[in-house]
Structure formats: structure tokens, C-alpha cells
Amino acid sequence: MAVVYDRVALIGLGLIAGSMSLAMREAGLAREVVGYARSAETRDTAREIGLVDRVTGTAAEAAEGADLVVLAVPVGAMGAVAAEIAPVLKRGATVTDVGSVKRAVVEAVAPHIPEGVHFIPGHPLAGTEHSGPRSGFASLFRNRWWLLTPVEGSDPEAVARLAGLIRAMGANVEEMDAAHHDLVLAVTSHTPHLIAYTMVGVADHLKRVTESEVIKYSAAGFRDFTRIAASDPTMWRDVFLQNKDAVLDILGRFTEELFVLQRAIRMGDGQHLHDYFTRTRAIRRGIIEAGQDTSAPDFGRSQVSGKDA
Ligand SMILES: NC(=O)c1ccc[n+]([C@@H]2O[C@H](COP(=O)([O-])OP(=O)(O)OC[C@H]3O[C@@H](n4cnc5c(N)ncnc54)[C@H](O)[C@@H]3O)[C@@H](O)[C@H]2O)c1
Numbered sequence: 001m002a003v004v005y006d007r008v009a010l011i012g013l014g015l016i017a018g019s020m021s022l023a024m025r026e027a028g029l030a031r032e033v034v035g036y037a038r039s040a041e042t043r044d045t046a047r048e049i050g051l052v053d054r055v056t057g058t059a060a061e062a063a064e065g066a067d068l069v070v071l072a073v074p075v076g077a078m079g080a081v082a083a084e085i086a087p088v089l090k091r092g093a094t095v096t097d098v099g100s101v102k103r104a105v106v107e108a109v110a111p112h113i114p115e116g117v118h119f120i121p122g123h124p125l126a127g128t129e130h131s132g133p134r135s136g137f138a139s140l141f142r143n144r145w146w147l148l149t150p151v152e153g154s155d156p157e158a159v160a161r162l163a164g165l166i167r168a169m170g171a172n173v174e175e176m177d178a179a180h181h182d183l184v185l186a187v188t189s190h191t192p193h194l195i196a197y198t199m200v201g202v203a204d205h206l207k208r209v210t211e212s213e214v215i216k217y218s219a220a221g222f223r224d225f226t227r228i229a230a231s232d233p234t235m236w237r238d239v240f241l242q243n244k245d246a247v248l249d250i251l252g253r254f255t256e257e258l259f260v261l262q263r264a265i266r267m268g269d270g271q272h273l274h275d276y277f278t279r280t281r282a283i284r285r286g287i288i289e290a291g292q293d294t295s296a297p298d299f300g301r302s303q304v305s306g307k308d309a
């Protein structure tokens, strides 16, 4: 494949940046991938495993002369990193980020971006519960969505070039308004993570109280919750603090629904429960029929078509 950017700088060398480096190098999309991570330990690991072509000692050193700079740190750290690299950014370069929240990142980063540099915020909808420089893999983005939330006045050519790189890594690109992104992700990613964290906390608490072995004997559904609840604490702390309004909105709706279901259980209202679960099953089937379930190959069609389908 053809080179899209001569030099790409990755600021942060964790799951997402590491996967980007591996994907770009595998497909020959950059002539040089330079990386910086805050901790010396991460930089040493990156060197040891050859994660990037060159590891630098500062973020500015990595960003200097780069054609594409990718901010791949927790969302609460984006503003400070942008401020640090701003003075060395090359005219005509593009700065993007991979943060899970968009409005707060735009507010924190955009003021630091100098005239003549393109800022195109982004978010790959792909990840795992693992983090750090050893957790990346080249196929992470394959058949996944990668949302771009260009700001007003973004240069269409710069957007198209970035979208080209992302597509060449295997992802599907869509553009979206930042506020809309945050609401959608509050529903599809952020609140579900909070619910998983809470449920695992409840089980752990119960284990201590009753001495029963809730976690040891947990069934598949709960195991999925424990995987999600093993996700990086810093990243998720920042997601909730930075997407506060949308998450609180969705959480409010969630608790209202939960109370309705709680009441149906208390009142023995089986009809309500059955109707509700029928509706939610149809949503799952809709996702699979639309071919959008790229996340769980082992949860294919057969497992959602119950005997009364
Ligand atoms: N993990 C996922 O599933 C996932 C998916 C999509 C997007 N994201 C987003 O991508 C970004 C990176 O996530 P990741 O999963 O690669 O994380 P990670 O923990 O694997 O890597 C984060 C990197 O940022 C560095 N870092 C941490 N705090 C910093 C600070 N205050 N200043 C400078 N550097 C700092 C770390 O040293 C590390 O190199 C986050 O903004 C996250 O919201 C994550």
C-alpha cells in the first residue's frame, strides 16, 4: 500500500497507539513512526519490542517535523499534551486524537493548535480491556468504525487524507458532530462500562458479606462484565469526568427503566417483563442482521434465535 504520511508521531504508547503503529507498519502507510510515552518504563518496553521506528524522550521531540501527530493519551491529559507539542508543530501537519470523548477533547486541544495546522478529532470504536505498550495488535481496527468529528472550517483535503490512512488500517470511517458522538457513546460504551464496573463491585461486596463464591461460580454473562470491568482505571475515570453531562443523562434514563423493571418483578408482572425482553431481543437481532456485530464472532445468529424465533 502507498505511504499516506511521511512521518507519524504517536503521543502515548498504549493499546491504541501501539495497534496503530503495528497496522501502519504492516501496510507501509508511513515512512517513519515515532513514539513518545510519559513513563521511562513504557519507552524502554517500546524500544525492546520495536513497537515504533524511534522512541523519543519528549512529546515535542516526537511531534517536531511530523506530518501526522496522534494524541493517544487518556482524555483528561489531551490538553496538556497539546500545549506541550504546539510550538513545534509543522505548518500543514495534521493533529488527531483517539480519545473516547470528543467535546471535552476539542475544547481542551483546539485552543493550542496553531494557524496552518489541521486538527481533526477522532475515535476508533475498537479496544480491549488491556492497556500498555504490549497490548496492541495490527488487526484491532479491522471492520470497526472510526468516527471523525471535524471542527468547523476543517480542511476537506486533510480530512480525506486522514480518512484514507484509517481505511488503509481496515476501519470504516464516518463523520459526526462531537456532541452527538458523546451522546451516542454514552449509550453504547460509557454507561455500559459503568454498569459493568458497578455489577462487579456489587458481586465482590456480596462475596465479602456472605462468604459465598459469587465470582468463582459466575456464569458467562457475568464473566463478560468482569472483562469490561478490568479496563484501565485512568482511562475510564477520565471518560466519565469528561463526558459527564451525556453519561448523567443516560444514567438517569437507565435508573428510571430499572425501577420500572424492579416494580414489575415485585408485582409479578410477567407480561411486562416478557414484552420488554422481546423488544430488547429484537434490537440484538437487528444489529446482527444489519451486519454490524463485528465485535463478537462467537455470539452469532444461532445464539440469538431462540426456540420460539
Ligand atoms: N482502550 C480502549 O478500548 C480504547 C478504545 C478507543 C479509544 N481509546 C482512547 O484512546 C486513548 C488511549 O487509550 P489506550 O487504551 O491506548 O490507553 P493505554 O493506557 O494503553 O495507553 C495510554 C498511554 O498514555 C500515557 N499517559 C497516561 N497518562 C498520561 C498523562 N497524564 N500524560 C501523558 N501521557 C499519559 C501512558 O503512559 C500510555 O503510554 C484514550 O484517550 C482512550 O479513551 C481507548
Ligand SMILES: O=C(O)C(=O)C[C@]1(C(=O)O)C=C[C@@H](O)C=C1
Pocket (backbone or CB within 6 Å): 099, 100, 124, 125, 126, 127, 128, 129, 188, 189, 190, 228
Ligand atoms: O471491547 C472493549 O473492551 C471495549 O470496551 C472497547 C470500547 C467499547 O466500549 O466498545 C471501549 C472504549 C472505546 O472508546 C471504544 C471501544
